[in-house]
Amino acid sequence: MSNPPLCAIADIPDGGSEGFFTETSDGRLLYMVVRTGDAVFVYKNACPHTGMPLDFQPGKFLTKDGSMIQCSTHGAKFQIEDGVCVSGPCMGDRLEAVAFEVRSGDIFLTENK
Numbered sequence: 001m002s003n004p005p006l007c008a009i010a011d012i013p014d015g016g017s018e019g020f021f022t023e024t025s026d027g028r029l030l031y032m033v034v035r036t037g038d039a040v041f042v043y044k045n046a047c048p049h050t051g052m053p054l055d056f057q058p059g060k061f062l063t064k065d066g067s068m069i070q071c072s073t074h075g076a077k078f079q080i081e082d083g084v085c086v087s088g089p090c091m092g093d094r095l096e097a098v099a100f101e102v103r104s105g106d107i108f109l110t111e112n113k
C-alpha cells in the first residue's frame, strides 16, 4: 500500500511555498515545499537554530522577493536549492532535505520517518 501524496505541484504557486504535515505513529511531521518553475524542494519545517517551525504565517516561508527561505523567529535565511543557511544565528547549518518523487504531478515522500 502506498502513502497518499503530500500535495500536488499545482498546490504550490510558482515562486511560492506551502506547508504540509503528515500524521505518523510518532506524531505530526511538518514539511515545507518551495516551487520555482518546474523545480520543487521539500524540507522538514524545523529551523536548525531551535527546531521551531519556520513559518509565522502558515505556508509563508520565503523572503519578500522570493529568493530565499526565511525563518520567521530570528530571521535566518536559507538557499532554496540546498537549504544552506547563509545568514542568521544558524549560519552554515542547513534545513533537512526530504526525499520525494513526483508522479503525475503529485509529490510523494519516499522517506516518511
Ligand code: FES
Residues within 6 Å of the ligand: 047, 048, 049, 050, 051, 052, 071, 072, 073, 074, 075, 076, 088, 089, 090
Ligand atoms: S529559530 Fe529560526 S533563526 Fe532562530
